[in-house]
Amino acid sequence: MTSQNLHKFLTENLDTLREQGLYNEIDVVESPNGPMIKLNGKKLINLSSNNYLGLATDDCLKEVAITAIQDWGVGAGAVRTINGTLQVHTRLEEKLAEFKGTEAAISYQSGFNCNMAAISAVMDKNDAILSDELNHASIIDGCRLSKAKIIRVNHSDMDDLRQKAKEAKESGLYNKIMVITDGVFSMDGDIAKLPEIVDIAEEFDLITYVDDAHGSGVLGNGAGTVKHFGLQEKVDFQIGTLSKAIGVVGGYVAGKKELIDWLKVRSRPFLFSTAVTPADAVAATKAIEILMESKELNERLWENGDYLKKGLQDLGFDIGHSETPITPCIIGEEKATQQFSKRLFEEGVYAKSIVFPTVPKGTGRVRNMPTTAHTKEMLDQAIAVYEKVGKEIGII
Ligand SMILES: Cc1ncc(COP(=O)(O)O)c(C=O)c1O
Numbered sequence: 001m002t003s004q005n006l007h008k009f010l011t012e013n014l015d016t017l018r019e020q021g022l023y024n025e026i027d028v029v030e031s032p033n034g035p036m037i038k039l040n041g042k043k044l045i046n047l048s049s050n051n052y053l054g055l056a057t058d059d060c061l062k063e064v065a066i067t068a069i070q071d072w073g074v075g076a077g078a079v080r081t082i083n084g085t086l087q088v089h090t091r092l093e094e095k096l097a098e099f100k101g102t103e104a105a106i107s108y109q110s111g112f113n114c115n116m117a118a119i120s121a122v123m124d125k126n127d128a129i130l131s132d133e134l135n136h137a138s139i140i141d142g143c144r145l146s147k148a149k150i151i152r153v154n155h156s157d158m159d160d161l162r163q164k165a166k167e168a169k170e171s172g173l174y175n176k177i178m179v180i181t182d183g184v185f186s187m188d189g190d191i192a193k194l195p196e197i198v199d200i201a202e203e204f205d206l207i208t209y210v211d212d213a214h215g216s217g218v219l220g221n222g223a224g225t226v227k228h229f230g231l232q233e234k235v236d237f238q239i240g241t242l243s244k245a246i247g248v249v250g251g252y253v254a255g256k257k258e259l260i261d262w263l264k265v266r267s268r269p270f271l272f273s274t275a276v277t278p279a280d281a282v283a284a285t286k287a288i289e290i291l292m293e294s295k296e297l298n299e300r301l302w303e304n305g306d307y308l309k310k311g312l313q314d315l316g317f318d319i320g321h322s323e324t325p326i327t328p329c330i331i332g333e334e335k336a337t338q339q340f341s342k343r344l345f346e347e348g349v350y351a352k353s354i355v356f357p358t359v360p361k362g363t364g365r366v367r368n369m370p371t372t373a374h375t376k377e378m379l380d381q382a383i384a385v386y387e388k389v390g391k392e393i394g395i396i
Pocket of ligand 1: 110111112113136138139186211212214241242250251
């Protein structure tokens with residue numbers, strides 16, 4: 001007999017979530033995740049993906065992935081430290097280091113995994129981590145796993161960061177102190193104040209850790225937020241994902257060779273979990289090559305981002321303080337936000353609502369992620385739908 005206790009826990013909690021309207025029914029997408037997608041047989045303009053540069057469905061990447069399967073098989077076969085590492089993974093890491101302007105890089109199975117791996121390989125219970133309050137869930141979990149003291153810092157508040165860094169340093173309680181931040185914050189599209197963070201880090205001898213999941217491929221002509229500010233020499237950890245702008249799957253840390261050497265012997269997801277498939281590694285390497293060779297994809301992303309932003313702003317929508325193509329439309333009240341997203345869907349636009357607890361109460365929003373692959377016609381059509389639904393619901 002299976003556990004009655006577990007059954008009780010699951011059914012009670014699932015019922016509560018459903019009653020509160022908080023159970024997330026996951027949509028099934030019946031097409032590739034491109035600028036147009038199919039759901040329930042309906043074609044929609046897709047403004048919900050992280051496929052910033054359209055590379056997830058790129059023909060060239062599909063081709064190299066197919067060839068990689070023929071050359072290397074469908075799986076890596078074993079953990080890299082046990083059975084040797086496939087050349088495709090080391091090539092990916094060399095390319096990542098070149099892309100990020102660092103001495104070396106190490107790849108992981110996902111961006112999430114990377115934060116689990118990297119923070120706890122370096123920080124422990126005798127250390128402290130200054131963490132922006134809006135950091136991604138994987139950063140928060142990675143910090144918790146390390147058992148270091150987590151000191152929450154008000155979002156992008158440099159006075160608060162300085163004060164807390166000073167207190168932590170002067171307390172003498174900690175061996176090491178780290179400051180950790182998203183490069184681009186995914187809910188608002190704002191950019192971390194890296195130059196000031198790096199100054200504070202220098203003043204108080206902090207380790208600097210930037211998770212650039214939403215900045216890579218987007219800022220710094222594609223090389224990311226650290227490059228955007230010209231701070232490659234001053235940031236210890238540059239974290240990234242291969243699943244958003246790069247279009248494939250996986251995560252990585254780029255930094256000094258000694259850091260990467262350490263992660264190869266002390267980060268547990270690297271030591272105890274099989275790497276991404278050869279096709280993933282080869283496709284990601286190719287995607288980075290494409291990005292490094294030409295600015296075209298990156299420039300079109302910004303053009304489309306600016307176009308959509310202007311269109312929505314001119315209609316009177318509150319798009320917050322985004323500095324990147326991520327374009328939130330802040331509606332406020334949770335139910336109204338969900339209703340708005342539902343009406344957009346009915347009118348042919350897929351833009352998901354994001355409400356508490358993902359964002360603070362009363363700041364519900366529909367988040368739009370324009371990509372390089374959207375045409376002007378698609379964006380015009382989306383803006384027209386926003387106008388219709390916004391007027392209908394009384395938001396504009
Ligand atoms: C800042 C940040 N870090 C890490 C991740 C996780 O990346 P992945 O999807 O590769 O696990 C995300 C994804 O949403 C993210 O926004």
